[in-house]
Amino acid sequence: MRKILVVGAGQSGLQLALGLQSHGYEVTLMSNRTADEIRSGRVMSTQCMFHTALGHERDLKLNFWESQAPRIEGLGVSVAAPGSHDPGPTQRAVDWVGRLDGYAQSVDQRVKMAGWMETFAQRGGQLVIHGAAVGDLDYFSRTYDLVLVAAGKGELVSMFARDPERSPYGEPQRALAVAYVHGLGPRPEHPEFDAVRCNLVPGVGELFIMPTFTTSGRADILFWEGVPGGPLDAFTGVKDPAEHLSLTLELMEKFTPWEYARATRVELTDAGGTLAGRYAPTVRNPIGRLPSGGLVLGVADVVVANDPITGQGSNSAAKCAAAYLDSILERGDKPFDEEWMRATFDRYWTTARHVTKWTNAMLAPPPAHVLDLIGAAGALQPVADRFANAFDDPADFENFFYEPEKTAAYLASVAGV
Structure with missing residues (x-):
């Protein structure tokens, strides 16, 4: 029985750990938080998973919330008319919705990761609640056949060098601000089905609205992406959730009044329902070298971190976990050496490169x-x-x-x- 260590309990780390576990591997999962701490903590993302990524979850029978989460059947695009937000836009130069061949869904990662982590432990997996440093991995690497790093933030990411040829941006291209809310009304144009709404305000940024399933049931996500230094880049230092929501709505009223019109009665889902930050989209070398010479393989956004403007984060994580799982199963009892690690990443990059190219294009005018x-x-x-x-x-x-x-x-x- 081959022993594998997975560091990080997000979409990719947990999906991969549960997949390996179902095939009889001896898997240890390291998380810096317990399931209860994740469930009761702050929201982590704005996930919207499309048909292919949902299929990877179904393949592993991990689609626990599929019957509860809203079925997202369309994706709409609105573009504010040029100059219309001064003194106040009422006009949209573009407004349409495309129908999806297979529905998408969003499940709050607090719900999903906590549930998956408990499932992993119930199925006999070894769960270690501990923040991992490079020194810890150096120690563990001697007792595992393979170490996978799926923790996209913190010290461990520094083990993976930036790939300048694949990373055109050195700085964050958007300031991000998220609020999970109850009480959002339907879009009057298509009240009969749920859709993700992409509102583009040229030169200013984007507002995304998506239905989700959270700890308190059905909700919606209001997600601003602001051009740095512009009017939407206003959330730095805002710690109070109520102030965060108030600012979100104030900006909606000014820049996307057609969306604000259905948001006049919203309230936050919970005290942890807001998030703000920014990061530079980066592709990294997939192999990390430990001080002792041991090698570890980076997973998902550890090695390919795109801006969320195209809604691909959790989709890419699911696709990466599926590709890595196949590579590990095909390897049998042969060593997980550097050549295999590079080939495994390249297998994922065949799909990830399209996401990176498209996302970087969408960040530019x-x-x-x-x-x-x-x-x-x-x-x-x-x-x-x-x-x-x-x-x-x-x-x-x-x-x-x-x-x-x-x-x-x-x-x-x-x-x-």
């Missing part, structure tokens, strides 16, 4: 042909649907998004020109 594409989706439903479904398979953007010629050819084909 959109070129004219992308504005044409987003505008055309308002009149051509197949374009809206394809754009929405590319959130599940970002590789498809290669076919119609990046190059003006491909975009023009695609729009002409849909329009029947």
Whole structure:
């Protein structure tokens, strides 16, 4: 029986630990918090998982909350009219919703990670509640066949060197602010189904709204992404949750009044329902070398951390865990050496590279042909649907998004020109 240590109890670490456990591996999971501490703590993310990522959970029978979480059947895009937020926007230059082929879902990671961690322990896994430092891994690496680092923050990330060729940004490109709320009304245009709403305010930032399932049931996430130094970059130093929500709503009223109109009666789901911060999107070398010479393999956002503007974090984590699980199972009893580690990461990078390319493109001001594409989706439903479904398979953007010629050819084909 091969012994594997997984450090970090997020989407990728827990999915991988539970997957390995189900195949008979002796798995130890290290977490810096207990399940109860996670469940009663602060929200950690704005996860919205699309069809493929949800499929990886279903494959492992880990979709415990699927019947309770809202079914997200569409993805909408609104663009504020140029200059309309001065003195106050009422106009949208673009407003459409694409229908998803397979529904998406969001489960608060406090609910999911706590539940998965308890399941791991109930199934006989060894759970170690302890923050891990590089020195700890140096000690543990001698007694495990493989050490996987899935803790995307803290000292351990420094073991993995930044890959400058794959990391065009050295600084954070957005200031992030999240609030989980009850009491949000439906969008009047499509009250019959749930959708993620992407509101773009050119030059200022983005507001994302998504239905979720949290510790107190059905809720919605209000998520601002502000251009650093701009009017949405206003949450630094805001510690009081009520003040955070008030500021969120004030900015909605000014920049996205069509969304504010359904948010006049919202309240926070709980005292831990807010989050703010920023980080630079970074791709890192997947292999970390310990002081003793031992090697560890980085997982998910330890090695590929994208800005959440494209909603890919938990999707990428699930896809990474699935790819790594397959690589480990295929390896059998052969050593998990450096060559295998690099090949395992490369297997994940075949999908992750599309996410990174698309996310980095969305952080920059959109070129004219992308504005044409987003505008055309308002009149051509197949374009809206394809754009929405590319959130599940970002590789498809290669076919119609990046190059003006491909975009023009695609729009002409849909329009029947």
